[in-house]
Structure formats: C-alpha cells, structure tokens
Amino acid sequence: MILTHGLAFLSGTLGVQLLPELPRWWWFLVFLPLALLKHWRLGVHVLLAAALGAAWACYVATGVLGQRLDPNLEGQDLWVEGKVVSIPRYRKRSQRFDIRATKLFNKKGEYNPPEKxxxxxxAADFWPQPGEYWRFNVRLKRPHGFYNPGGFDYQGWLFAKRVGATGYVRKDSGNRRIQTAWAWDLSRIRWRLVxxxxxxxxNDNTAGLVTALVTGYRGGISSSQWNLTMRTGVSHLLAxxxxxxxxxxxxxxxLSRWLWSILGFGLLRLPAPQFAGLCSFSAAALYAAVAGFALPTQRAxxxxxxxxSGLLWRRRISAxxxxxxxxxxxxxTDPIAVWSPGFWLxxxxxxxxxxLVSGRRGPKHNRFLDILRIQWGISLGxxxxxxxxxxxxxxxxxxxxLIAIPVVGFVVTPLAMIGGVLELVNPGLLSTALLNAAAWVLAKLWLLLELFGSWSWSQWQTPRLPLWSMVCASFGIVLIMALKGIPGRLLGLFWLLPLxxxxxxxxxxxxxRLALLDVGQGLAVVVETANHALIYDTGPRYSDQFDTGKAVIIPFLRQRGIDNVDKLVISHGDNDHIGxxxxxxxxxxMTPVLSSVPSKLSKAKHCQKGQTWTWDGVRFAFLAPSKSLQRYGHNDASCVLHVEGRCGSILLTGDIEALAEQYLVNVYGVGLASDVLVAPHHGSRSxxxxxxxxxxxxxxxxxPSGYRSRYGHPHPQVLARYAQLGFxxxxxxxxxAIEVQWPDCRPKVMAYRQTHKRYWFD
Incomplete structure (x- = not known):
C-alpha cells in the first residue's frame, strides 16, 4: 500500500513540475472531501496521495519563486551582506561562489534579499573564503540561462539550487570581510580539506578526482576527465x-558488528546489529557532511x-x-528533486x-554470478x-x-577518506602516503578507462526519442528481467525495437528549416535541408572550459539526430560569432569552413559574393562580402548568406551595419526580399x-541577443522601426531558441520558451 501511495505522490509532484504555470492553491480544496470518507478504497487513497503531492509541490515551488530578486532591482548598484556558503570555483583571475544573503540595500532603502x-x-586583490561573512557592492539579475532543444536548462538548475539571483562584485573600497569563519564551520572545514x-x-592529474571523492567538490575535474567518465559510464562514481x-x-x-560481537558487548541490551546500524548511519552522515550535504547525499x-529503521526497531520491512x-x-523533503537526473537514476x-533479487533467494547461489547479474540488470534497466x-x-x-565500483568503493575512497581525515587532525607522512596511494590506484584505473573510452563504439548516441518509445522499452526490460518460468520473457525484445x-x-x-539558437550575446544558426545541415556562426567562448559550440550547438545537433555538418560559415572574427x-x-x-576571416581557422576558405550551391532543392548564395566591403570594418565584411526554398527564404547578415546594408540595397534591391531576417548586428542602432x-x-x-545585454541590444529605436513596419x-x-519551418508553404515560427514553458520562467 505504501508503495502505491509513494508512486501516487510522485505522480502528483511530477505533474505540477511539468506545468507551464503553477495552479492556484484553491484547486486542491476539491480533494478535501475525500479525507472525510469513512470507507476508504484504493482509488480514493491514490487520488488523495496524488493531490497531496501536487499541493506540496506547489507550496514549495511558490516559496522558492517568492525569494527571487525583485525585477526592479536588476542592474542597480546594491550592497549585499551574507555568508560564503560554497567552495569557490577558480578560473583565470576570477572566482565564483554562493552567498547566503542576510541583507540587501542601497541609498534608497533596504530590500528582501534572495536566500542564495x-x-x-x-581581478580582485581579495579572495573570500567559505564560512566568512562579507559585504559586497554588486549588480544582480534574476536567474536566467540559455534555453535550447537538447541543451542544459541552467535557469531550472539555479531554481532547484534555490539561487534567487546571479551577478558580479563591483570594484569598490567598501568591499570587505565583516566576520571571519567559525573554526568548526562545515564549509570552512571542507575548504581546508580541499x-x-x-x-x-x-603534480598529480588525479588530484581533482581524489578531492571529489572525499569532499564532493568537483571544480578540479577537467572537461576531458568528465567526458571520459561519461563515455565509460562511471561518472556516477565522482558524484x-x-x-x-x-x-x-x-x-x-x-566492521562494527564484528567488533561488537568479538569484544563481548553483545551481552548488553544493545545487540550487535542495532549497534552496527547506529555506527553505519553515523559514518554515512559524517561522510555526507564532508561532502557538503548535497542533495544526492541527502537522498541517500x-x-x-x-x-x-527496520533493523533498529527489529521489524522486517518489505522491499x-x-x-x-x-x-x-x-x-x-524536496519535491523539486524530480528535476534532478540523479533522483530518477x-x-x-x-x-x-x-x-532482480525478489523471489530469487535459495540455498544455492554464486555471489560472483549474482553481482554480474545485478550489474547487467542495472545497465539494462x-x-x-x-x-x-x-x-x-x-x-x-x-x-x-564491474571493475571501477569495487576499486573506487573499497580501495580508493577508504584510502582517500582516511588520508583526508588525518590531514585535518594530524597531517604528516601517513596522511600523505594514503592520499598518494589513492591517487596511484586511481591513475592505474584511469589508464584502463582511457582504453575503454578510446573505442569508437564505446558510446551509443540517439536523437531525442518520444516518451512512448521509452515506456515500451521499459516494459520490455521488465519482461526480460522477469523470473524464469514467466511466459513471454523473450517478447521483451520486441518492445525494445522502437529505440x-x-x-x-x-x-x-x-x-x-532554421533554428536560431539561444547563445546569449552572440549568434549561432543551424539551417537544415532534407539531407544536409549548415551552421552559421557558433556563438561566444566564455572561458577555456565553456563555449557555446560545445554547450549549445553540439547537443542541439545530437538531439536532432544530425551526425554530419556539411558546411560551417563564420561570418566574421568577433568572439561572439567564432567562439x-x-x-x-x-x-x-571533416566539415568545410567558409569565413570572412579564414586565417583564424584551420583549412578555412574565404566567403565571397557570388558563391552559390544547392542542397535538396534549397539554394544558398553569398550576397557579401565584396572586395570593396572587405576594406571597411570587420563587421561590414561579414558573410551575408541568402537561403531560398520553394516556399520561402532566409537572410543571414552577421554583424553588418549601415554601410554594408546600403551596399546590399544598391546591388540587389528587391532581390533581398526574405520571409525571415536574422537581425543585423543583434539589433544595434548602427x-x-x-x-x-x-x-x-x-x-x-x-x-540574437543576451539577457539584459550590456550593449543595450536590441536598441529601442530599432525595435520601434520593426514595429512601425509591421514585422x-x-x-x-x-x-x-527560435525555429522556423514552412509546413504549408507559410513560415511557422516556434519559440522554445513558449512551446516548452516552465513555471519558473519570468
């Protein structure tokens, strides 16, 4: 019965999380009469549990939304006071950290601060440490992020983390520490341990991996290391x-049960299993504390x-x-957890x-075969x-x-944990030896993982499949893993076919088909035909670890099932287009590259006015740059691409400004007519x-523009001009992300934030 209630509660919670808007609270009053029924039935139980799950999810979500930054305060100079509650992530001359705000104010008054x-x-000459209280002069904005098919929902991730504002610290002499960290502050201890x-x-490449296993801090893991763990399916070991x-x-x-028994303490009122249960939970809680009580550790x-609890109260609890x-x-504890992949996994x-284990107990069994069966079952399931x-x-x-779990779980993690604890209480040769031993074992394991990851077939990628195909596959897997003797087990293979x-x-x-991707202050466009794909610009590179080619474009292509790019066009050399x-x-x-700045990319060729080609009945033509435009600024030398199908056309303009626009008007006139225009230079006034x-x-x-663009794009005068002309x-x-296609020979425009709206959007 409790399993049914739990699943019903989950369905109600999940239903709310999938809504584009949160329902009004009084909707749930409809279900209150169910609680008054004297003769309960299973259907009533299930319905009421689902309603309670939905109501609780709404209540929690409303509270999280309510603690976001007031939109009227975006972009203003503000003072914030609070405690540094995260381990800083360091980059070149910069760092990023979370604070739990206690005060938010400026000359006009004091405001309710977001919780986090x-x-x-x-480029600061001071470095806030975890556990310290600081006062900063800041500029803030409400949580926002890129939103693209196949991409990471950063805004949703911030929502789940209860982050109510993001921003940066301004240079100001008033920035100062107002209180040092308490000696036993958990975040300070974690930071010292890191x-x-x-x-x-x-000098060890595995330092970031060992640190992650001990403290949960993953800032030291490189992108190549993350990619390898994903290819080999062991990324869960680092979280x-x-x-x-x-x-x-x-x-x-x-261990504790064995010690309790051999030392004779079992004669006391507390039997060995109960003592062992208390010890094991205490150890797990201590480990979770060192890991910062992250949400996955809280769930565990x-x-x-x-x-x-069943062991301590001496009660047998069914699975x-x-x-x-x-x-x-x-x-x-956290209904928003359903948005975490870790929750479902x-x-x-x-x-x-x-x-797998239900109904399979017997007097004879092989432990190694049991382990193999469970590992195979988890992978398939x-x-x-x-x-x-x-x-x-x-x-x-x-x-x-099968190799990494016992090595990491029974060798690397214990060595690293004991070494880490000794580093805090009595650093010396022993702690150093244990940490180096953990790193050495992990390095040897890493060599094996690199071998596995080097195989071209080590990872299977698919486009985004419909939900019904996943339901069919899940049903088929349940059949395959069913007990021997149950008829129809092999029919489970049939249910896997949709995959x-x-x-x-x-x-x-x-x-x-055109997709203008959301890359912030930059441009990235994908144009598809029946059998070909073209990328026009690739958005910005924000750091050595993050660029929109890797974070936005490639996931979009994978989600679409595009495994070959037939041409890459880079309009000009600015970072927000070439990054x-x-x-x-x-x-x-193997992708051919055309650009107005071919010297910046290997094997690139120059885009020139007059170059044309046709894919699947769709004509592509460069209208610019001409040799005369190349003498002017790099913006006006952008590759201008016209795409024309049998029902409509697209004009991609890069960052051209008034000079190049006038040139195009003089040369092509009404030949510029297009159904869709990607605005020149992000809608700037020029x-x-x-x-x-x-x-x-x-x-x-x-x-294409960034949220609260520092350049003021798009300019209000330009927007007014568009409105005046009726565009x-x-x-x-x-x-x-914005997609345009011509299903009925008319342009159909779809905005991803509208078709996939979430209630935490502004």
Missing amino acids: IRLSLY QRIESRLQ ISGLHIGLIAGAVFF LIMLAIVL GHWFGMALLAVLI SFGAVGVIAL LLPLLLLLFQKVSLVGPVAN FLIEQQRPLPGLP GAVSVLEAFP SSTASFLEAVKPQWVLI GVLTSAKHG
Missing part, C-alpha cells in the same frame, strides 16, 4: 551519492535511514514498503535491484532513463563499472536602416 546569490569576482588534498597531490553512502555504511556496519541518507517510504520521504537503480535524460549510453559501462527504428523527421525537399568554432570542428572535423528593411520586407525578424519580432533572450 551566486556571485562572480573578477586545499590540503590539492597541495599534497599538486557522492547513494553508491558511496551505501559502501561507507555497509563497510562500517559489518534518507533512504539509508529508512532501511536501518516495496521500504521503496515507497523512501520515495515519500525524499519528495516531502537512484530510485531506478534501487528498483531494478529489488526486481536504466537504459531507457539514460536515453531519455542524456540521449546517450555507454556500451562499455557494464564492464567498466532502434524511430528516425528523426527531416525537412521535405525544397523546404529549409564555439573549435569545439564544433573537433566534433565534426544597423537595420529603414532602406534595408524596406528592401528585405521580412514577415519575421529574429534577434513580427522575436528575441533569443526572451524566447530562447
């Missing part, structure tokens, strides 16, 4: 969660507490009862294990979830995990002249 604020600090481990392993908590708790449980602790209680406890793995969440799954994961047979829908011949090109070319190394717009006469203008206008900052 994420700040960036650039520093100690990194100093002991400063302290149920596996780590379970291994620590299990090891302490058996809750599940462990429920398992151990279904335990699963339902854990589900309810986690969702009551954790409960999915536990559910698979429960399914989580397949639909992994494809749904990430559109890729590691094919070498079962073998890699392999569904193909992504491509445009019809003669009809292009992601290297990442795109690393993923698609572009979109009246004569140019009158020649193009687009039905739609798509503006439809969409901006990537407001609408996310």
Whole structure:
C-alpha cells in the first residue's frame, strides 16, 4: 500500500513540475472531501496521495519563486551582506561562489534579499573564503540561462539550487570581510580539506578526482576527465551519492558488528546489529557532511535511514514498503528533486535491484554470478532513463563499472577518506602516503578507462526519442528481467525495437528549416535541408572550459539526430560569432569552413559574393562580402548568406551595419526580399536602416541577443522601426531558441520558451 501511495505522490509532484504555470492553491480544496470518507478504497487513497503531492509541490515551488530578486532591482548598484556558503570555483583571475544573503540595500532603502546569490569576482586583490561573512557592492539579475532543444536548462538548475539571483562584485573600497569563519564551520572545514588534498597531490592529474571523492567538490575535474567518465559510464562514481553512502555504511556496519560481537558487548541490551546500524548511519552522515550535504547525499541518507529503521526497531520491512517510504520521504523533503537526473537514476537503480533479487533467494547461489547479474540488470534497466535524460549510453559501462565500483568503493575512497581525515587532525607522512596511494590506484584505473573510452563504439548516441518509445522499452526490460518460468520473457525484445527504428523527421525537399539558437550575446544558426545541415556562426567562448559550440550547438545537433555538418560559415572574427568554432570542428572535423576571416581557422576558405550551391532543392548564395566591403570594418565584411526554398527564404547578415546594408540595397534591391531576417548586428542602432528593411520586407525578424545585454541590444529605436513596419519580432533572450519551418508553404515560427514553458520562467 505504501508503495502505491509513494508512486501516487510522485505522480502528483511530477505533474505540477511539468506545468507551464503553477495552479492556484484553491484547486486542491476539491480533494478535501475525500479525507472525510469513512470507507476508504484504493482509488480514493491514490487520488488523495496524488493531490497531496501536487499541493506540496506547489507550496514549495511558490516559496522558492517568492525569494527571487525583485525585477526592479536588476542592474542597480546594491550592497549585499551574507555568508560564503560554497567552495569557490577558480578560473583565470576570477572566482565564483554562493552567498547566503542576510541583507540587501542601497541609498534608497533596504530590500528582501534572495536566500542564495551566486556571485562572480573578477581581478580582485581579495579572495573570500567559505564560512566568512562579507559585504559586497554588486549588480544582480534574476536567474536566467540559455534555453535550447537538447541543451542544459541552467535557469531550472539555479531554481532547484534555490539561487534567487546571479551577478558580479563591483570594484569598490567598501568591499570587505565583516566576520571571519567559525573554526568548526562545515564549509570552512571542507575548504581546508580541499586545499590540503590539492597541495599534497599538486603534480598529480588525479588530484581533482581524489578531492571529489572525499569532499564532493568537483571544480578540479577537467572537461576531458568528465567526458571520459561519461563515455565509460562511471561518472556516477565522482558524484557522492547513494553508491558511496551505501559502501561507507555497509563497510562500517559489518566492521562494527564484528567488533561488537568479538569484544563481548553483545551481552548488553544493545545487540550487535542495532549497534552496527547506529555506527553505519553515523559514518554515512559524517561522510555526507564532508561532502557538503548535497542533495544526492541527502537522498541517500534518507533512504539509508529508512532501511536501518527496520533493523533498529527489529521489524522486517518489505522491499516495496521500504521503496515507497523512501520515495515519500525524499519528495516531502524536496519535491523539486524530480528535476534532478540523479533522483530518477537512484530510485531506478534501487528498483531494478529489488526486481532482480525478489523471489530469487535459495540455498544455492554464486555471489560472483549474482553481482554480474545485478550489474547487467542495472545497465539494462536504466537504459531507457539514460536515453531519455542524456540521449546517450555507454556500451562499455557494464564492464567498466564491474571493475571501477569495487576499486573506487573499497580501495580508493577508504584510502582517500582516511588520508583526508588525518590531514585535518594530524597531517604528516601517513596522511600523505594514503592520499598518494589513492591517487596511484586511481591513475592505474584511469589508464584502463582511457582504453575503454578510446573505442569508437564505446558510446551509443540517439536523437531525442518520444516518451512512448521509452515506456515500451521499459516494459520490455521488465519482461526480460522477469523470473524464469514467466511466459513471454523473450517478447521483451520486441518492445525494445522502437529505440532502434524511430528516425528523426527531416525537412521535405525544397523546404529549409532554421533554428536560431539561444547563445546569449552572440549568434549561432543551424539551417537544415532534407539531407544536409549548415551552421552559421557558433556563438561566444566564455572561458577555456565553456563555449557555446560545445554547450549549445553540439547537443542541439545530437538531439536532432544530425551526425554530419556539411558546411560551417563564420561570418566574421568577433568572439561572439567564432567562439564555439573549435569545439564544433573537433566534433565534426571533416566539415568545410567558409569565413570572412579564414586565417583564424584551420583549412578555412574565404566567403565571397557570388558563391552559390544547392542542397535538396534549397539554394544558398553569398550576397557579401565584396572586395570593396572587405576594406571597411570587420563587421561590414561579414558573410551575408541568402537561403531560398520553394516556399520561402532566409537572410543571414552577421554583424553588418549601415554601410554594408546600403551596399546590399544598391546591388540587389528587391532581390533581398526574405520571409525571415536574422537581425543585423543583434539589433544595434548602427544597423537595420529603414532602406534595408524596406528592401528585405521580412514577415519575421529574429534577434540574437543576451539577457539584459550590456550593449543595450536590441536598441529601442530599432525595435520601434520593426514595429512601425509591421514585422513580427522575436528575441533569443526572451524566447530562447527560435525555429522556423514552412509546413504549408507559410513560415511557422516556434519559440522554445513558449512551446516548452516552465513555471519558473519570468
């Protein structure tokens, strides 16, 4: 019964999380009469549990939304006071950290501060430490992020983390520390431990990995290391969660029970199993504390507490009862957890294990074969979830995990944990030796993982598959893993077929499909035809670790099932247009490149007026630059590309300004007419002249711009000009990725923030 209630509560919670708007609270009053029924039935139970889940999710979400920054305070100079509550992430001459704000004010008055604020600090001569209280002069904005098909929802991630504002610290003599960290502050202890481990392993490539296993801080893990763990299916080992908590708790449980028994304390009123349960939970809680009580560790602790409660109270709890209680406890603690992939993978793995072990107990069994069966079952059972969440799954994961889990769980983590504790209480040769031993073992394991990851077939990627295909696959997997003797087990293979047979829908011949991607203050466009794909500009590169080619364009292409890019056009050399090109070319190394600045990219050729080609009945033609335009500024030398299908056309203009616009009008006149115009230079005042717009006469203008752009793009005068001419206008900052296609020979425009709206959007 409790399992049914837990699943019903989950369905109500999930239903609310998928809504574009939060429902009014009084809707749930409809379900109150159900609580007064004297003769309860299962259907009433289920309906009421779902209603309670939905009501609780609404209540929590309303509270989180209510603590966001007042929109009237965006961009203003403000003073904030608060405690540094996260380990800073360091980059070149900058750092990023979270503070728990206690006060927010300026000359006009004091305001309600968001509970948590994420700040960036650039080129400063001071470095705030975790646990310290500071006063900063800041500029803030409400949480916002890119929003693209296949991409990471940063705004949703900030919402789940309860971050109510982001911003940066301004240079001001009033920035100062107002209180040092308490000696026993948890965040300070974690920070000291991170520093100690990194100093002991400063010349070791595995230092960031060891630090992550001990403290949960993953800032020292390189992008190449993350990519390898994803390809080999062992990334879960670097995020302290149920596996780590379970291994620590299990090891302490058996050790403490053995010691309690052999020392004769079992004669006391507290039997060895109960004592071992208390010890194991205490050890797991301590480990979770060192890891900062991140949400995955909180979920793991809750599940462990429920398992151990049956042991402590000497009551046998069935797997279904335990699963339902854990589900309810986690969702009551944090209903927003359903947006975390870790939530589904954790409960999915536990559910698979429960399914595999139920009804299979007998006097004869081989432990090694049991382990193999469970590992195989988890890999197969989580397949639909992994494809749904990430559109890729590691094919070498079962073998890699069979080796990596015991090595990391029983060798590396204990060595690193004991070494880390000794570093805090009595640093010396022993702590250094233990940490180096952990790093050495991990390095040897890493060599094996690199071998697995080097195989071209190590990872299977798919386009985004429909939900119904995942449901079919899940049903098929349950059949395959069913007990022997149950008829129809092999029919489960039939239910897996949708995973392999569904193909992504491509445009019809003669009809292009355009996607203006949301890359902030930059430009990235993908144009598809029936059998080809072109990328026009790649957005900015923000740091050595982050660019929009890797973060936005490649995930979009994977989600669309595009495994070959036929041409890359870089309009000009500004970072906000060329920044992601290297990442795109690393993923698609055979792609031909055309650019107005070919010297900036290897093997690139010059784009020139008059170059044309046709793909699948769609004509592509460069209208500029001409040799005369190349003598002027690099903006006016942008590659201008005209795309024309049998039903409509697109004009891609890069960053051209008034001079190049007038040149195009003089040369092409009404030949510039297009259904869709990607606004020149992000809608700046130096572009979109009246004569140019009158020649193009687009039905739609798509503006690539960043949220609260520091350049003021798009300019109000330009927006007014668009409105005066009757053009439809969409901006990537407001609408996310924007897609245009011609299903009925008329342009159909879809904004991703509207078609996939979430209630936490502004």
